[in-house]
Amino acid sequence: MRVLYSGEEIQRRVEELAAELRPLYADRNPLLLGVLKGSFIFLADLARALAIPLEVDFVQLASYGDGTESAGFVRFERDVERPLQGRHVLVVEDIVDTGHTLRFLLSTLASRQTASVRVVSLLEKPSRRCLAVRPDYVGFTIPDLFVVGYGMDLAEGFRHLPDICVLEADDK
Numbered sequence: 001m002r003v004l005y006s007g008e009e010i011q012r013r014v015e016e017l018a019a020e021l022r023p024l025y026a027d028r029n030p031l032l033l034g035v036l037k038g039s040f041i042f043l044a045d046l047a048r049a050l051a052i053p054l055e056v057d058f059v060q061l062a063s064y065g066d067g068t069e070s071a072g073f074v075r076f077e078r079d080v081e082r083p084l085q086g087r088h089v090l091v092v093e094d095i096v097d098t099g100h101t102l103r104f105l106l107s108t109l110a111s112r113q114t115a116s117v118r119v120v121s122l123l124e125k126p127s128r129r130c131l132a133v134r135p136d137y138v139g140f141t142i143p144d145l146f147v148v149g150y151g152m153d154l155a156e157g158f159r160h161l162p163d164i165c166v167l168e169a170d171d172k
């Protein structure tokens with residue numbers, strides 16, 4: 001397993017993102033909308049780094065296709081609990097890969113009379129994007145690697161690692 005970004009590097013970047021986002025959301029009581037499960041640690045760190053009044057909710061999306069990548073068919077496993085009307089929504093993603101998940105979520109949110117919707121993603125892999133959808137704020141742009149840790153998994157494993165790591169051939 002190779003460390004791509006250490007826990008310390010991640011914390012520094014989260015602080016920078018929070019500093020950029022704070023002026024936009026102070027006094028707006030934003031709703032941080034985490035996309036489960038991969039964003040749960042990023043959201044927890046970002047919410048504390050923002051240090052402004054905010055609310056938190058989660059959606060869970062499932063893509064059904066043939067395995068490791070989303071094939072373009074996405075559905076809700078869990079929708080938001082509260083109405084989004086008039087809310088400033090900040091979608092918090094772990095990684096935008098092909099873009100199918102984010103496009104589905106944004107098209108759904110478009111019909112919910114929000115005051116604003118922006119997207120912050122810890123990681124993005126632009127080389128694999130097949131759709132014209134981009135997060136507004138990105139922690140790190142990475143090449144086409146499969147990463148785990150800091151919330152992200154392979155078959156539900158590795159989410160607890162403090163660093164963002166790249167799996168190597170002999171990792172279990």
Ligand code: IMP
Nearest residue numbers: 038070096097098099100101146147152
């Ligand atoms: P997309 O719909 O192809 O953009 O896929 C986005 C989702 O796929 C992310 O929210 C992750 O849950 C998952 N994913 C994509 N790449 C990786 C990776 O390298 N490691 C772990 N999960 C990933």
